[in-house]
Amino acid sequence: MSMLKNILVGQSGGPTSVINSSLYGVIEEGLRNKEKIGTVYGMVHGIEGFLAGNFINLSEVADNEPIDRLKITPASFLGSCRYMLPEDLGDNVYDKLFDTFAQMNIGYVFYIGGNDSMDTVSKLSRVALLKKSDIRFIGVPKTIDNDLVMTDHTPGYGSTAKYVASTLKEIILDATCYAHPSVTIVELMGRHAGWVTAASVLARTEYSRNPYLIYMPEHAFDMEEFKKSLKAALEQETAVVVCVSEGIADKDGRFICEYADAASVDGFGHKMLTGCGKYLENYVKAEFGIKCRSIELNLPQRCSSLLASATDIDEAEKAGKAAVVAALDGETGKMITFVRDDTNGYEINYGLADVNDICNKEKKFPAEWITADGTDISDEYIKYVRPLIQGTNIAEYSDGVPVHLKPAYYR
C-alpha cells in the first residue's frame, strides 16, 4: 500500500441530476494530485453503507471506464442513505469508523449532500478533534431545494429550475390548446422552501401569463382566496395553469395535502395519501364545474439529467474539485460555498464556511420576492435564477436511449 494518504468520498440524501458531477470533480482532482494522494475510495450507500463495510475503489473505475459519464448520469452513482450519526460523540460507532479510516489510510473524507449530510461532516470533524486525528472532512453542497444557508445557491438547484421551466413551457402549450375553459394544477417539490416552485415563473411568455398563479409554502394558503384568484384568472385566460408547492399550508400551519388525507380511505380501508395538487383539482372540479387536471412533476424534477443545466453541471464539478483543494490546504469541518460576483456578468467563486453554521438550518425563499397577495414571484428572483439555468447538457445515446455509468451499488 502506498504511504500517500487516500481519499474517501460519499453521497447522501436525495439524489439530484448533478450530484455525480461533484463526485467526478472529487475523483478528477484526487487523481490529478498524484504526488499527494494515493487511492480514491467511494462509500457505497453513504456513511451507512460504509459502516457495513461497503466501499469501492474509484481509482480503479477511473482506469477502466469513461468516468466523465458521471456528468450525464443522474442520481447517486455511489448509492445514497438517510442516516444520522449519533449525537454522542463518544459512541463506539465513531471508534469503528476511525479504525476503518486508519486501516484504509484515509487522509481526506468528502461528503456530498444537503443539511443532514453536513451534520455528518460536523460530527466527524468534531470527533477527529477529540481523537486528535488529522483526517480532514469537507462537505460538498447538494440539494435541488436550494435551502442551504451561507451559499448563493446549491448545485442541483439550477438543473431542477431549468427542468421545471422547460417542462412547464411544454405543459402550458398542451394545456392551453383547447378552446374551452380549463384549469391545470402543477404540484412542485419543496416541502418547506419554495425555490423549486418559484422557477415556474420562468415558463411565462410574452403571449401568456401562465402559470397564472404561483403558490409558495412561505405564504399562508387560503381556500377562499384561491377561489377568488382563480375566478379572476379564468376571466383573463381560457386555460389557466396554477403552480403549487407540495408544502403549501394554511395560516395555522396545516398542509393543504392533509385536508384530503383526513377523509380519504380506499376500498381496503387504507388511508389514501394524496398531494395538494390532487386535492385542489378535486376542489376546482366541484366548485367551478370545469375541466381540471393535476400534475405532480415528481422525481424527474431531481433526476432529469437530460434536461440539466450545463452551468449547474460545471459548478457541481468545480465544487468537488474545490473540496479536494481545500482539504489538501489543511481545511476541515468546512463546506464549499458559492460566492456570486456580478461585477463582470455572472461569476462564481468557491469559498468555505464552517459546517456547524450550516447543518440543520434552512434557507427560506425571501418573503420580499413573493408578491403581497401570495400568488406571484418578483423580477428580483428571475434576475437571481436566470444565470443558473444557462446551457444544456449534451447527453450520450445508444440505440435511442441515454447512456449512464453503471452505479457502484450494482457492482
Place this chain on the structure above:
Amino acid sequence: MSMLKNILVGQSGGPTSVINSSLYGVIEEGLRNKEKIGTVYGMVHGIEGFLAGNFINLSEVADNEPIDRLKITPASFLGSCRYMLPEDLGDNVYDKLFDTFAQMNIGYVFYIGGNDSMDTVSKLSRVALLKKSDIRFIGVPKTIDNDLVMTDHTPGYGSTAKYVASTLKEIILDATCYAHPSVTIVELMGRHAGWVTAASVLARTEYSRNPYLIYMPEHAFDMEEFKKSLKAALEQETAVVVCVSEGIADKDGRFICEYADAASVDGFGHKMLTGCGKYLENYVKAEFGIKCRSIELNLPQRCSSLLASATDIDEAEKAGKAAVVAALDGETGKMITFVRDDTNGYEINYGLADVNDICNKEKKFPAEWITADGTDISDEYIKYVRPLIQGTNIAEYSDGVPVHLKPAYYR
C-alpha cells in the same frame, strides 16, 4: 384572390410532441407547389373553431416567421378540439362548412389527428360525394397511443416511447439508490391499448431488470397475482420498479383505478378520483409495509418536444407532405399510412388507406407480445419499436428555456 385552389389544414384530438411537424410538412409542401396551390389556411381549434369562424393565414405566417420552429414546438400550434360532426350527413352544419369552403376557394382539406379525427375526414368526404364537390379530404395520422389500424405505427408514438424509456432510465437510477427495500410504481398513458406502457421495457439495462414488472391493459389484472409477483421481485431486487398502464382492469373489466374511486371522498364530501398507480401505492404500503412511491408521468409523455425522437419528427413531417401529394394526385377520403420495409434496414414508405376502414377502430397491443403471466413484454416488440426512437431533437434555447413558435390561438 388567386384562382388557384387553397389548402385548409386542422389539428384535432390530444396533442403530441410531433403533431406540429406534420403541420409543417403540409405547409411546406403546399407552399412548394406554387403553380397548383394558392394560400395555406389553418383552422384554429380544429373543425369546431373553424365552424365558429376561426382560422389563420399560414402562408402569411410562413412569410414572416421561422416556421421550421414548428418541429420543436409541442402540442397543437393551431389549437385543437374534441368535436364529432353529426352522423346525419344532411345536417345543415355541412351546408355551412361547404359554403365556407367555397367562399375561401378551398380545394384541399387536411385533418391531423387520431380515430375521431379520421371520422371527421370520413364524413366530410362522404358529404362531398353527395354534394358533388371536388374538394379533397385527406387525414394525417397522429396519436401517441399508436392505436390506429392499417398503419405500421403513428406519428407521435416514437417520441412518447423515447420519452418513457429515457425518463424511466433516470427514474430507475433515482429509485434504486438506497440500500433499503422499496417499490416505485410508474403509471403510464393508454386507457385501452398498452403501447405506451410497453415502451418502459426499453429502460432495462444489463445490470438491472427494472422495470421488473410491466402491466398492460390487454391482460386482466389480479391483485393477488400482483402481490405474489411483487413478493418474488423483492427477493431479487432491493428496489423494484413497476410500470402500469392507466387502463389496467380486472377480469370483469373493472378498471383498477375505480377500486379507489368507489370509496374515496375528500373533506368537502367530493369524490376523489385517483389513478391506479396511487391505488397500488397505497396497497403496497399496507400489504408489504415498505416504502412505496407512485409516479404518474402525465402530460409530458405526449408533449415533451425536448426528448422527442428525431425519426418521429422526420416521419411526421413526411406524412404531412405525403398528404398534400396525395390530394394533388386526386385522392380523397384517405389517410396516410406508414408501410415498413425491412429489406435493407428500417425504411418507411407512405401509403394510403380508406379512412372508413380506420375511423372508430382501435389497434390493441398484440397479445403474443405479452408474456403468459402478463408481467412482461417480448423481444418482438423491442425489435418493432427500436427504430422509432432513434435520433434526438435539436432544441433551440433562449435565455435558458426552450423556444417555441407562438400558437395560432394566442394571435
